[in-house]
Amino acid sequence: MNIHDIARRLNISIGTISRALNDRAGVSAKTRQRVLDAAKRYGYSPNQSGRSLRRGATGMIGFMVIPNRDRTTKGEAFFMTIFDGLQSVLAAHGLDLVIHYCGADQDPETHVQRIVERRMVDGLIISQTNRSDPRIDYLIEKKLPFIAFGRSDTRRAHTWTDLDFEGVAEQSIDLLYRLGHRRIAIATAANELNFGYLYLEACRASLARHGIVLTDDLIFREPLTEAGGYSLGGRLLALRDRPTAVSLVQNTLTLGLYQRLSDAGVVPGHDLSIIGFDQSPNGDFLRPSLTQFRLSLTELGEWLGCQIIALIEARRAGRQIRHAHKIWPLQIEPGESAQPPAR
Amino acid sequence: MNIHDIARRLNISIGTISRALNDRAGVSAKTRQRVLDAAKRYGYSPNQSGRSLRRGATGMIGFMVIPNRDRTTKGEAFFMTIFDGLQSVLAAHGLDLVIHYCGADQDPETHVQRIVERRMVDGLIISQTNRSDPRIDYLIEKKLPFIAFGRSDTRRAHTWTDLDFEGVAEQSIDLLYRLGHRRIAIATAANELNFGYLYLEACRASLARHGIVLTDDLIFREPLTEAGGYSLGGRLLALRDRPTAVSLVQNTLTLGLYQRLSDAGVVPGHDLSIIGFDQSPNGDFLRPSLTQFRLSLTELGEWLGCQIIALIEARRAGRQIRHAHKIWPLQIEPGESAQPPAR
DNA sequence: AGCAGTCCCGTAAACGTTTACGAAGAAGCG
DNA sequence: CGCTTCTTCGTAAACGTTTACGGGACTGCT
Incomplete structure (x- = not known):
């Protein structure tokens, strides 16, 4: 069932059919209605390949997700909530969201080359940026509208957004310092991951402002999983000069960390203060409750949607594009896991 | 840069270019190499829309994900691990995996209609099936190769796979009975979700085999989230004739449940036995450790990939298709959360 | 009536591929 | 050398749309 079939059935030309279905001018209200009715009756809807070919646009926006080595990209609620915000904006513009899952072995x-070369999407959002991320240069080169969710060290102009890792680091360190902590451990991500680097360096800077030098023995990099948190706990406990607090770059570590401490009879907030990062359901259901940060991910998703649409529109109109950069502030939510040090 | 540009540059016809790139017969090794070199040099790769239009196939396989009301579809590791297995099989056949995220308000x-009508995928996998799921009838009607991940009450032939909810229910109940429990609560999912129904009824049957009648006051349906688990814990504690054990349909409930019990000074395994379901990182990091089930999700993903490819091949070859049905057994992993009842 | 302007609508040319068909040349054979 | 067979390649017709263009039928005006 294609446009010709409908045209034949209605004794109308295919041009008119197309105009009617696409809300274009030059077709009377009556025939438009006839076309719409017929389309519904015969279950016709335009073939996307034909349409894409002619229009030079697929109507799809990609979101590329990379699993880390440990298969847990982040708390699932994290991306899902972003998708919700993004999806609603895209749908309002007749665009579809497709998620490109990059296999662990890919x-x-x-993977991004494949997406671009096959012209599968009109716009792309990449996440989990590395400190040096060739995907960004590639996408700039290929002139595909895209947004990087996460910063990188490239100097070339492009749209990006990111969480305020520096702000979180500063708030965390300041709070811990105010509470009286002087020996503070930092659990961050692999250095090649941009946010791990940012977080660590911001912590280092904040500590320095208080006259504290962050030594390497207080820097921990574990896989960002429950198991990583468990291992982190073990390593913290094994230190001969044990820190009184630890600041985490991601909440996936918390559950394992809590349990490792519990195994050793160490109470979070009492014997060791803990500050988490992004809110996750976990934080609300740990005892003692976790001091962590809150953020509107739906809003972030909506922002992504608006920006990618703006990029595409600008491209089509031939306008010069203004690349937006937005950093999302996070608000601290005090819990019981951050207390003055014991003694 | 399209096929004509390459043809002009090489002084070769477009037909030959196409044949060379698609590994078809009728082109000499020398010219094939020239074409391949040129394609690489000029960064050419065939336009997917044109190719899809001509071939009548998009080369993409869809996986449809629905968030539940609470935005947490399942443990993220759950789907991610499936994607890994699925993706690797598809990639080996030159197919792409795209995930269709169905917005919370959609x-x-x-959503599935949109995917089908726009002919966006050659095959589709749907998950989170409802007991009565119109998507299945629709897909059968539209003759799109698809697999349902999850059973439903339709009697029409189609390929599906599912976890062995009955087996898990039986093993759980049997274990609890053997341990001495007689008053056992069941935490299941909304009845419209097929697996919630299956799990509940299998538990009921297993209990009946031991001469126990499952009464409504011991059936709990909470949102499958940490918050739901917390609420479940409260409701269990509030019962005047408190059960000695509870069996959970999904592990997302565990963290909240543990914390609610902890708040009340109730110890899992001692005052209340708990059996979880699918393994999740959580289970390994709870204290007391959770009795739960294990399953190879990568394998499940690979199975999905092989089956959907088989369906598509059969369709193309015009062969009659044999619809496979596979139920994945889960192996129990004893933890400390299931013990004989106190007294 | 003649003419300009408006409103609908049909025609046909793209968009970038793949592939059936046929032709040209080389190779093999008597 | 003539014939057949095989290999290699070019030509052109699809695939299903969208849209620029032009033409007919009206309307309104002089």
């Missing part, structure tokens, strides 16, 4: 760069 | 059925 190279992210070749 | 109706799953209209």
